[in-house]
Amino acid sequence: MSRWVLISCYVVLLGIGLAFIAHGLLIPAKATLAQYLLESAWQKTRKAKKTAKPWPWADIWPIARLTIDGKSTLVLADGGGESLAFGPSHVSGSARPGTKGTSVISAHRDTHFQVLKRVKPGSVVTLERADGVTRGYEVRETRVLSKPKLLLPPEDGRDRLILVTCWPFDAVVPDTQKRFSVLGERIR
Amino acid sequence: MKLLSDNPTQFVLRLGLFVYLAITLTTFEAGAAPSFSGIVTPRDKGYEGLLFQTEEPGKYLPAPLLGTDVNIDVSGIISRVRVRHFYKNPTEHWVEGIYVFPLADKSAVDTLTMRIGKRIIKGVIEEKAQARRIYNEAREKGQRAALLETQRPNIFRTSVANIGPSDGIIIEIAYQETIAVKNGQFRLRFPMVVGPRYTPTSALLAQLASVLSGDEKTLPETENLSSPILQPEQGPLNPVNLTVRIEGKLPIRDVKSHHHPVVISNPGGGPISVKLQDGPVPADRDFELTWFPDIPRAAVSIYTEDWKGERYGLVMVTPPAGKSPQVSNRNREIIFIIDTSGSMAGKSLNQAKASLRYALENLGHQDRFNVIQFNSQTSSLFGAAVPANKRNLSAARIYIDDLDAQGGTEMRSAIRFALDGQDDRSRLRQVIFITDGGVSNEAELFQEIAARLGDTRFFTIGIGSAPNQHFMRWAAKYGRGTFTFIGDLDQAESRMKELWEKLSRPVLTHLSIQPRSEGFIEAYPKMIPDLFVGEPVVFAFRFSDGLKAFKVRGQGPNGLWSEDFNLENASTGKGISKLWAREKIDNLGSSVYWGVFTDEVHKEATDVALKHELVTRYTSLVGVDETPARGAGEDLVSKNMPANLPFGWEYEKVFGGNNGNGMPLMHKTLLREARNFYQTANASIKQVAPAAMVQGASASTATKILTLPQTATPSHLYLLIGLLFVFSAILLALMRVRLRACR
Numbered sequence: 053m054s055r056w057v058l059i060s061c062y063v064v065l066l067g068i069g070l071a072f073i074a075h076g077l078l079i080p081a082k083a084t085l086a087q088y089l090l091e092s093a094w095q096k097t098r099k100a101k102k103t104a105k106p107w108p109w110a111d112i113w114p115i116a117r118l119t120i121d122g123k124s125t126l127v128l129a130d131g132g133g134e135s136l137a138f139g140p141s142h143v144s145g146s147a148r149p150g151t152k153g154t155s156v157i158s159a160h161r162d163t164h165f166q167v168l169k170r171v172k173p174g175s176v177v178t179l180e181r182a183d184g185v186t187r188g189y190e191v192r193e194t195r196v197l198s199k200p201k202l203l204l205p206p207e208d209g210r211d212r213l214i215l216v217t218c219w220p221f222d223a224v225v226p227d228t229q230k231r232f233s234v235l236g237e238r239i240r
Numbered sequence: 241m242k243l244l245s246d247n248p249t250q251f252v253l254r255l256g257l258f259v260y261l262a263i264t265l266t267t268f269e270a271g272a273a274p275s276f277s278g279i280v281t282p283r284d285k286g287y288e289g290l291l292f293q294t295e296e297p298g299k300y301l302p303a304p305l306l307g308t309d310v311n312i313d314v315s316g317i318i319s320r321v322r323v324r325h326f327y328k329n330p331t332e333h334w335v336e337g338i339y340v341f342p343l344a345d346k347s348a349v350d351t352l353t354m355r356i357g358k359r360i361i362k363g364v365i366e367e368k369a370q371a372r373r374i375y376n377e378a379r380e381k382g383q384r385a386a387l388l389e390t391q392r393p394n395i396f397r398t399s400v401a402n403i404g405p406s407d408g409i410i411i412e413i414a415y416q417e418t419i420a421v422k423n424g425q426f427r428l429r430f431p432m433v434v435g436p437r438y439t440p441t442s443a444l445l446a447q448l449a450s451v452l453s454g455d456e457k458t459l460p461e462t463e464n465l466s467s468p469i470l471q472p473e474q475g476p477l478n479p480v481n482l483t484v485r486i487e488g489k490l491p492i493r494d495v496k497s498h499h500h501p502v503v504i505s506n507p508g509g510g511p512i513s514v515k516l517q518d519g520p521v522p523a524d525r526d527f528e529l530t531w532f533p534d535i536p537r538a539a540v541s542i543y544t545e546d547w548k549g550e551r552y553g554l555v556m557v558t559p560p561a562g563k564s565p566q567v568s569n570r571n572r573e574i575i576f577i578i579d580t581s582g583s584m585a586g587k588s589l590n591q592a593k594a595s596l597r598y599a600l601e602n603l604g605h606q607d608r609f610n611v612i613q614f615n616s617q618t619s620s621l622f623g624a625a626v627p628a629n630k631r632n633l634s635a636a637r638i639y640i641d642d643l644d645a646q647g648g649t650e651m652r653s654a655i656r657f658a659l660d661g662q663d664d665r666s667r668l669r670q671v672i673f674i675t676d677g678g679v680s681n682e683a684e685l686f687q688e689i690a691a692r693l694g695d696t697r698f699f700t701i702g703i704g705s706a707p708n709q710h711f712m713r714w715a716a717k718y719g720r721g722t723f724t725f726i727g728d729l730d731q732a733e734s735r736m737k738e739l740w741e742k743l744s745r746p747v748l749t750h751l752s753i754q755p756r757s758e759g760f761i762e763a764y765p766k767m768i769p770d771l772f773v774g775e776p777v778v779f780a781f782r783f784s785d786g787l788k789a790f791k792v793r794g795q796g797p798n799g800l801w802s803e804d805f806n807l808e809n810a811s812t813g814k815g816i817s818k819l820w821a822r823e824k825i826d827n828l829g830s831s832v833y834w835g836v837f838t839d840e841v842h843k844e845a846t847d848v849a850l851k852h853e854l855v856t857r858y859t860s861l862v863g864v865d866e867t868p869a870r871g872a873g874e875d876l877v878s879k880n881m882p883a884n885l886p887f888g889w890e891y892e893k894v895f896g897g898n899n900g901n902g903m904p905l906m907h908k909t910l911l912r913e914a915r916n917f918y919q920t921a922n923a924s925i926k927q928v929a930p931a932a933m934v935q936g937a938s939a940s941t942a943t944k945i946l947t948l949p950q951t952a953t954p955s956h957l958y959l960l961i962g963l964l965f966v967f968s969a970i971l972l973a974l975m976r977v978r979l980r981a982c983r
Contacts, residue, residue: 058972058976061972062969062972062973063969065965065966065968065969065972066965066966066969068962068965069961069962069963069964069965069966069967069968069969070962070965070966071962072958072959072961072962072965073958073959073962073963073966074962075958075962076954076955076956076957076958076959076960076962077955077959079953079954079955079958080955130585130586136949136951137953141949143946143948143949144585144586144587145583145585145586145946146946156946156948158948158949158951159951160951160952160953161951161952162952162953162955162956163953163955165951197948200947200948200949200950201946201947201948202946202947202948204946216948216951217951218950218951218952222956223952223956224956224957224960225957226950226952226953226954226956226957227952228952231948231951
């Protein structure tokens with residue numbers, strides 16, 4: 053009798069554990085898988101010069117391709133938080149990526165923007181627009197913001213790209229006020 | 241405007257400089273955490289060190305000690321405030337003290353007195369530049385001098401020259417103001433500290449004209465706007481002692497101080513006296529006192545004063561008491577204008593939509609409405625206002641759901657569309673304008689609103705984290721409506737509800753003041769807002785000698801309303817002429833501010849200020865002790881008096897890092913940066929047309945501060961928890977196997 057109780061205890065513990073692990077793995081899996089689907093949508097977008105959605109019921113769509121340290125991801129139009137699960141997203145209120153002024157792109161620190169860890173002043177980040185134009189931005193500075201607020205630099209004719217993600221990178225608890233930001237200025 | 245009269249290159253450069261300054265000021269003064277602002281350019285890594293270098297790190301002079309004593313005498317709705325600043329110089333140097341301090345928005349400052357030992361020097365009113373000259377001259381000659389100036393309606397600055405080693409000087413200023421009344425409650429507020437202030441870019445841009453026309457005095461002014469902020473460990477400075485006396489024929493009740501513990505006494509049934517319980521307090525939060533006169537409707541509503549052979553008066557018009565009036569018997573027509581320009585994209589538009597939906601749901605059957613949207617173009621749901629029946633409302637709902645934000649901000653045509661300029665008192669027509677105000681042609685828009693308003697009332701709702709509040713406040717003022725600010729989506733419903741309550745029950749509209757007999761009456765404010773329940777309006781007026789009574793008329797819910805006010809048995813009040821002058825200058829000033837700047841207006845405002853001895857944007861008080869105090873060989877050191885950081889603010893949060901000297905240094909760097917920009921940006925600016933520059937600037941003001949999304953996933957956390965569970969399951973299993981083996 054007590055044996056069965058114990059066994060069911062293991063099973064329950066194991067079950068809960070596996071469920072959590074699955075949940076934990078699902079996040080990076082979703083992030084990776086979405087990028088594959090987005091890739092085909094991006095190709096369509098590029099060809100048809102019209103936004104294409106990665107899957108029929110999606111409310112996200114790619115607007116640019118971002119390459120950091122050899123790793124490329126597709127940037128999504130701002131979807132109010134939901135889009136971040138699938139890719140880096142444009143922060144609304146800033147300039148559209150690849151256009152004049154300052155654009156801001158944010159992504160999860162543990163998926164798409166894990167790569168920001170390796171970015172140093174002098175690194176070059178490239179951004180390809182839907183019309184095929186590619187822009188290069190040289191990283192000038194990285195900085196930790198103590199609050200999730202970003203003041204945009206003044207419009208002085210320089211085109212900038214700011215990449216932001218949560219900070220610190222390897223923290224386990226997802227609740228943080230701090231943000232890591234990378235400021236790039238257009239060089240081509 | 242003679243903007244392009246002189247050298248065009250010069251013009252473009254000035255414009256660029258100005259726009260740059262405006263933006264950097266905005267970005268800095270929004271006072272957020274370390275950030276990418278214009279001051280800290282990426283290449284300027286060691287900017288903090290650089291700042292200190294200019295001021296020599298480690299070499300500080302102790303600032304002159306300072307204390308403040310405040311006496312407030314309240315009589316009815318008028319208060320007379322006397323503020324004494326104590327300057328003491330603990331050093332062996334001759335110093336100049338500069339202290340920036342806030343006063344209430346409508347304070348009419350008329351007195352400056354300097355006491356040194358037994359000598360008393362009275363300040364005289366002079367035209368601003370002239371006062372500055374007198375002061376500077378005295379300073380150079382080694383005479384003791386004091387100067388009281390204002391830069392914004394509510395921020396004043398005293399400069400005291402030649403405070404000798406170990407010397408003490410008392411500077412006394414005095415002003416009048418009216419007490420705010422809301423729902424029968426009287427409210428007195430004494431502001432104690434100048435916070436690092438958010439300067440709306442638009443306000444700065446609005447000064448563009450004067451800067452460009454060569455009058456660059458406005459630029460350095462911003463440099464001196466704030467005092468340095470003390471590091472918290474230096475302890476609070478500037479102890480303030482404060483007493484309030486409330487007299488009047490009426491008994492009052494529920495006297496309450498909101499932020500400071502006080503002792504309230506009423507010796508022998510005389511005037512009520514309010515004192516700080518624990519003596520002087522640090523000047524780090526505003527003092528606020530409220531009370532109720534002990535009768536339901538204040539009879540203390542009219543005062544007069546004879547001043548230099550002229551007669552002045554003050555009247556508080558309280559909306560007729562009684563049940564909440566009905567509006568059903570007037571035709572209500574509500575026009576919604578929604579900004580769908582690019583800057584509204586995302587959260588702002590969602591807030592705007594939520595507010596709109598709330599409003600639509602609360603329309604009555606008999607109401608008429610229309611929805612107008614504008615970005616680069618203006619379009620509307622219906623050609624003209626339609627009844628709020630089921631079919632029209634559902635069409636509106638669909639229309640709102642589909643609104644999408646993109647394109648420019650062309651407000652003008654939308655305003656034209658909404659305001660027809662007709663004056664029909666039987667209808668109640670309200671325009672509700674929802675926007676983030678990202679525009680730069682404010683003057684033009686205000687003129688449009690003022691000219692076409694007619695009987696319509698124009699209410700603005702500011703949306704988003706950084707709306708151009710200045711524009712919206714003034715648009716509402718010109719539109720005789722109110723301004724509502726909705727900072728985030730959660731507020732949308734409650735704020736809309738408040739506004740809606742108000743909109744549904746204006747008590748009196750179309751207020752006017754008329755003499756009852758021969759004679760004239762000149763009353764301010766000129767732009768009279770509608771009267772809402774619980775919010776009386778105060779007029780200051782000048783009237784001809786023979787006038788015995790006047791009448792305030794308005795359109796009430798049940799037809800014409802009027803009330804007679806008898807001037808003969810009014811109580812006498814002191815300082816009413818000053819309040820009147822202050823209102824009049826404000827009224828003139830509002831037109832000056834917005835580009836209708838003429839020499840006549842300037843002259844008229846200056847004349848009124850000089851006559852009534854008020855410190856204004858055009859005039860300052862200056863006092864000089866003729867006996868020279870400082871010998872020719874000794875140096876004068878200029879110091880800013882440190883101000884306390886407003887209570888509850890964290891030093892690092894505001895200034896980011898340990899920049900011990902606060903604002904003026906930032907401004908110095910700013911000006912230096914601006915100068916650099918002035919030189920280096922030469923090439924890039926030349927190619928941009930002036931108009932485009934301004935447009936660009938305004939576009940950026942709409943998106944100054946971005947809120948960044950949460951970008952951490954619980955992925956790691958889940959994995960860790962999962963592993964923990966699996967691990968404990970395995971551990972348990974192993975233990976069991978062991979146990980069995982043992983057995």
